[in-house]
Every structure is written in C-alpha cells, then in structure tokens.
Amino acid sequence: MTMLGPLGFTAPWLLLGLVALPLLWWLLRATPPAPVRRRFPGVALLLGLTDAAVQAERTPWWLLALRMLALAAAIFGFAGPVLHPAPPDPARGPLLILEDGSWASAADWPRRTERLARALTEAAAAGRPVALISLADPPPAPPPFGDARDLLAGLPGVQPQAWEPSIDLDPAAILPAGRHDTLWLSDGLARASRAPLTRAVQAQGALTVWQPAAPVLALGAASVEGTKLHLPLYASAPVSRTFEIAALGADPSGLERELARQPVTLRDQAQAEAVFDLPPELRNRITRFEISGLRSAGAVSLTDDALKRRKVALISGSSAREGLELLAPTHYLHQALAPSADLIEATLADALPVQPDVIILADVGEVAETAALQGWVEKGGMLIRFAGPRLAAADSAADPLLPVRLRQGGRSVGGTMSWGAPRKLAPFAGTSPFAGLILPDEVTVREQVLAEPDPDLGARTIAALADGTPLVTRKALGQGAVVLFHVTANAEWSNLPLSGLFPQMLERLSVSARPVAPTAEDLAGQSFTPRKRLDGFGLLTPTEAEAGVRGEDLAEGPPGPDLPPGLYATEDQVLALNALPRGRQLAPALWPAGVTREGETAPKQRPLAGLALAAALMALMADILATLALSGRLRGPRAAAVIALAVLLLPSPPQAQTMPGPMSEARAIEAASNVVFATVPSGDAGVDQVAMAGLRGLGQTLTRRTTVEPSEPMQLDLEADDLALFTLIYWPVTETAPTPSPAAYAKLNRYLRGGGMILFDTRDADLAGFGAATGAGRRLQALAAPLDIPPLEPLPADHVLTRSFYLLQTMPGRHDGPIWVEAAPVDAEQAEGMPFRNLNDGVTPVVIGGNDWAAAWAVDDVGQPMFPVGRGQAGERQREIAARFGVNLVMHVLTGNYKSDQVHVPALLERLGQ
DSSP states (O other), X not given: OEEETXXXXXXXXXXXXXXXXXXXXXXXXXXXXXXXXXXXXGGGGGTTOOOSSOOOSSOOHHHHHHHHHHHHHHHHHHTOEEESOOOOOOOOSOEEEEEOOSGGGGGGHHHHHHHHHHHHHHHHHHTXXXXXXXTTSOOSSOOOOBOHHHHHHTGGGOOOOSSOOOTTOOHHHHSOSSOOEEEEEOOSBOOTTHHHHHHHHXXXXXXXXXXXXXXXXXXXXOEEETTEEEEEEEEEEEEEEEEEEEEXXXXXXXXXXXXXXXXXXXXXXXXXXXXXXXXXXXXXXXXXXXXTTOOSGGGEEEOOGGGOOEEEEEEESSOOOTTOGGGSTTHHHHHHHTTTEEEEESOHHHHGGGOOSEEEEESOOSOTTHHHHHHHHHTTOEEEEEOOHHHHHSOOTTOTTSSSOBOSSOEEETSTTEESSOEEBOOOOTTSTTTTOOOOTTOEESEEOOBOOOTTHXXXXXXXXXXSOEEEEEEEETTEEEEEESSOSSTTSBSGGGSTHHHHHHHHTTXXXXXXXXXXXXXXXXXXXXXXXXOTTSOEEEOOSOOOEEHHHHHHSOOBTTBOSEEEEOSSOEEEEOSSOTTOOOOBOOOOTTOEEESTTSOOOEEOHHHHHHHHHXXXXXXXXXXXXXXXXXXXXXXXXXXXXXXXXXXOOOOOOOOOOOOOHHHHHHHHSSOOEEEOOOSOHHHHHHHHHHHHHHHHHHHHHSSOOOOOOEEOOTTTSOGGGXXXXXXXXXXXXXXXXXXXXXXXXXHHHTTOEEEEEOSSTTTTSSSOSSHHHHHHHHHHTTSOOOOEEEOOTTOGGGTSSSOOSOOOXXXXXXXXXXXXXXXOOBOTTSSSBOOOSOOOSEEEEOSOHHHHHOBOTTSOBSSOOSSHHHHHHHHHHHHHHHHHHHHHHHHOSTTGGGGGHHHHHHHTTO
C-alpha cells in the first residue's frame, strides 16, 4: 500500500490515469472540429424557420468539467483509497507479543483476543516466528520463537489473571535474546515494572503498544464506619459517569441474589465512595460487591468476617450490685464487643429464639435449657463459657456443654491447691487460633478452674498457663463449637480482661469483627487454607485441596501466582484477599516518545473506494441529464421518466447514526399490553430476519394450541427498551454479534434477576458441547461473561421443561443437540411416588443451545415453513417436536415450576377425603 499523508492506495498505479485528463479535455473540445464561417446569400431564405433538433456548437465548459470530475472520481475509486490505513508492517524478523494479562485486561478481553489473533494471523502469513508472554504469569525462562499457527491454535487458552504483573519483574529473566520487534497489549495501568521493561524491549527492536482509551475501574475493600459500609470506587483517569454498585449475597434459601444496589457518580473525578446503610441481618449475608455490567476481578470486592456484625448474646449467672458495674461478669465483655457486635443481654430462653451467632455464658453453673442450647450449637452456633464461683461449684461430669470435665472447687493463690505466685500465660501453640498473638508480660492468672486429666485434654487445649495447665479449651459439637475460658470474664481471677490481648482473642474466635484491615502481627502464626479463588473475570470458584498460606503473607504480600485473590479461612476466621491491594493507586500508563500507539485512540481505518465510485456514478448521471437537456430531448413526459430513473439509480447516502433514546410510549404500550417475544440483533440481517419469522411462527403455534395469543414479535434495542416488558428474549449468536454496552448489561442482569428468560442459540448444533469450538460458541462465551448466569447443567430428564405442557424427551430445532439450563439445588430430593425431584418455584433464567430453533419455527407470510427440517416424515416429526418445545418453553416462563408442585396433589386429595 502506498501512503500519501493520511491516505493509502491499494492500486496506486491507477492514479496515472489522472495525467491523461488534460488530453481528454483537449479531445472533447476538438471533436467534432469547429465549423468554418462562410457568408452565403441564400441563407436569407432560411430565416424564420425553426428546427426541432438543437445541436450545440461546442461542449459547454461546465459539462466538460463534470465529465472530467466523473472520470477522476472513477480513477480515484479504482485506485483503492483508504483513509487512515493501518501502517504497513515491512518487518520480517521475530515478533514478541507481551500481554499484561491482569484483571485490568479482562474488561475488554474480546477486543484484545481479536487484536492478538490478527497479529498472529499476519505473522503466520509473513512467515515471522512469534513468542507470547503473559506478564501476569511470566514463564520461568525466556520462551523460544515458534510458528505463529501453533500459538493461534492455543489462543482460546489464554486468559486474564486476577492479579497484576509483579513490580519486581526482571526483563532479563523473561525476554528472548536477539533482535526482535514487540507488540505490547497494555492493560492501561501504570506500574513500577513498566519503565525498565519498556527500555529493554526498545533496545531489541521496534515497540508497538495497543492500549484501550477507556479508564480502568476497580473497587477497593469495604470498611465499616458506625452502622454503614463504605466502598471506594477508583478510576485510572478522571471520568464523568454514574456507576451502579451491587451487593450480592445468599438469600434465606442459600441462593446468591442481589441484596442492595447503590449508584455512584464520578464528576470528572478518579475516586468516589458508595455508602450502604443496611440492617445487620442483611449486611451479614453480603459476600461480595461488584460494578454492574463490568466483568473483571478488579470490579469485585470480596467480603469476609471483618464486615459481619455478629449478634452476641451475653448471659450472666449473677448481676452486679448498684454502683459496682466494674465487678459485673459481663462488663469487660460488653466493653470489648460493643463497638463491633450487636449485643443481646437477656435470659437464655429469650436469646435462643433470636438465633444469635454467639452465646456467651459468664459464670453460669447449670443450664436449664441444655437440650435447646445443645441443638443450637450443633446447628453451627458458637458457645463461649467463662468460669466463676458458680461453675467451679457445679457438677460438670454430665454437662455436654463443656469441652472438658472440671474438678469441683478450683485452683488459686493461697488456696487448697495453691500457687506460690500468679501464673503467666504460655506462648500459644502453632495449631491454636491464638497463634502469633503477642503475650503482654503483665497478664497473669490468680485463680482458675481445673480440668480433669483426659486423653483428649491436650488436643482440646488452645491456650495454657506457663505451668501447662489449660487456660482455654475447645471441642467441636456438631457443626458448632464450645469454648471454655477457665477464668472469669471480669478481673476477679485474672487481669486478662483488662489487657489488649482479651479483645484480640475474642476476634480470633470470630466473636467480634475487626474494624480495620488486619496487619501481619495480627495474623502471625496462623495458616489459612484457600476456600474459593477469584479468576480474572471476577468469578468466584471453589478450590481443590491446596496448601495453607501464612497469615503474614496474606496481610503483606500483594496478590500473585503464589497468592491468588479469593477467600482464605481457618477454623474460626475467613479472610478475603481482593485483586486490588490496599493502598494501590490507579494511574494511566504513559509511554515514552518513539513508541507507536494503536488501539481505540488511533484513527479508525476507513475505505473510500465506495464513496469515490458513488460520486463518479452520480456525476455520470448528471452528465446524461445535462446532455439530454442541451440536445433538446429532455422535454415532456420523457423528462419525468428519465429523472425518476436517475433517482432510482443513485446510491442512497449513508444514514447518520444517532444515539438511542428512551423507549417510545407507543412501543412500551404495545409491549406491555400482551405477551410479546423479542429478539436481540445478531449483527447479521439475514439471521435477524429468520429470528423474527421464527418468533412469529412460535406465536401462531401458541395461538392455535393454547390460550396464549402473543402479539407480533419485536427486535430489541438493548440501550433504549425496557426489557421487563418482554416475556421471552431470543438471542441468536453469530461470530459478528455486537457487544452490548455496560448499561445494557446492567439492564440484562436486572431482567434475569426479575424472572425474565433469555434463549441463547448458537445455531451450530453445539458441535463441541456448550459451544466451545465454533466461532459462535466462543462469541457466546464472551457475550455471556458479564451476565449474572447461575451454574448450569445439561437438561435433566425430570426438568419442568420436559412436562410444562407437552411430555418431551428432546428439545430439537433444525438440529437435535443438548441444551443447558440452571442447575438444580444440590439438596433436591426425589418426590415420593413421582418420577421427578421436588424442585423450588424458580424459572431457569437462561436456556443455552445450538439447535437453531428459530429456523424450525419460522413461517412465511402464508404460514408455510420457510426452511426444511430433516428429511421426509422424520423431518416433519422433528419440526413438530421443535414446535412443542417452544410451547413448553413459553409455558415454563409464564407459569414457573407449577408442574413440580403436583407432588402435593395426592396429599390434598387425601385431606379432602377423595
């Protein structure tokens, strides 16, 4: 391609035709030659006569100019002009591709993979060897240059990580030796490792950077201030826009739902804060926050025990006399827990129905509600008991709510079983939940209750005195635990409640929440096991058995390959490690002079050949009209016909693209007045036409066979339409399907959470199982990534879709492949006497398959099928089953899982005496 400023030409030699334009001008003026003037007296006899045929003496100058312009436009168009063409790549040497591969890359990952695929395709065509390095997960040694086709085949396996490249990245350890050019796919964030790596790759060859123009967004860790949650929102550059922050957590049935939503507006700012004011019951169920419509690990903020304000019941065996509150058994507990927990001070009988998270018994000897309290602990509660005179005098041999058997009486300084002096605490063992806590020298114990020797005593001791006697013991009871402090909760037997160690021990037992982020000293000595891991797109998945992580590393180290973001837990504590480290300040990446920039900020390549040829055609049409007018042939009805024909032949001017506005009132009324199906534009006009015909055919089938009479289907405008007005959305997926905006994804997620259903159809017969190998399948994965789609499973044989109207075993369209629906709850049990499980009343929000249902449903204007399905009678039978599936699908959307509720019919009939 030849470049002339911002213009490029694919066939520049055709521009030589412009040199011949002056010659053409001369020929047009010289042909025919001008007549020679001769005076002839006989011409006087012709005066007064008229001639219907008018012939010009010579071609007018403006007509010549018009013809020259038409010819020049044609030459220009055939030369293949391109505005802002991509710069040519004459290099033939090795190419190194660097991909930051961090969570900041996940938001525009489809565009990144497209650019990466284009680079590999061009390198393969040019025979250039290529090496690919993900900086977030660098190789242990510099990779060798290889065939670009091999990397292209493995491209689907390249995924963003949930952490950023290390700030200690050593260029010499990862860059191949020798001269090579570099293409760097940047995530747009500035970091300390970028400058030395940039200098290193520039020293080895030309550097081209692909970087998106949109700022990077991320959520910080939530903090508690009073009764409110504060969640910071960061941007890498000032932006003016409103974002929605969703708080997600488990509903009473255990399914994840959106619990709250808060808008946050940035007004040319790079930082703002979302404030959630929620009741404790709702706040304690929050598991994560996320930016609606944005899929990346940085757009997710995980929560842990530090955010949960627990309900703690304080129950005392005695009360302090007036004016002696400092001697009350629960005084120091109240002071330690009040800032971080909701305290319930009542009797045990009144506290149990409230279902507290922790119950603390301070010097309670005998428990009257033993059975009820034991049942509460076995269901997951934590019971903490403190010793005292009443517990020391009680008979503990038959008490199931003590971790160890106790000796009656006690041990004290100067008593029957006396010490010579108060005892200090022994260092906490590594297996203790208190491991790593610093022991103050001033903490001593003057009196305690003693445990009877037992083979399990050592295993149940989690804190001991310097002489080895147990100070705190614990045992598991069902799903819960019982903990006993062998001293009082006040300062009567020990000064432990007066020290700063006391609230730290309660926090380690998950009795209280830490108001600030834990430090390395707070987590020292503990080992945390990974429970769930956060991937680059912000999805939280359970982990397999993995080695534990030191608490100091969780508090200090930034996320990385050896410390991925996610949830880490001990027996008593859950800690969240987010993708955005605390204190991380986002800033845009800046590149030195001489680095070629491309991406969204670069001008888009635009071919101009079509516009030039259209201009040439319009000039030729104008030339024809002008010639006819000069010759006198453009008169009467003939003129109207010629002008009409010219207008029809003229190319239509391109339509200006306008931003979508709000849904019109008439369209909203039409959609809300009846059952209306909708289809999402696929980017292919032919596919969209088939989708509309298919939904129209499905509506006719429903009208004939059921009481549902749908209106005409509509094509959705995801930006403007109110999705809640549509009963069912059919989404045909093509390789060129456009990506919805973040606002559109937010609307789609609200639609799914509100009970709507989307039928995804890749139309590829699901060749690889869940669309993994075909282009449409890969595009579906990219389109569905930002959607709140629950876990899926292949359609089970007892799903309601198989019996919501017709009894079906398969769900074919033009193809007969598997389909995927929301997975059933793990605790779904087989209904007694019924061939299916007892499911809940929810509707699967998505159905995914590749059976090309619209083509099987599609009918023409006279109601005849538009496309063949199979062959002969077998094909017509498959078309009928496809129609029945459509009926079942609509009935499932409209009625839910009511068919599953039929399991109650026998019991109802029995009660009615029938």
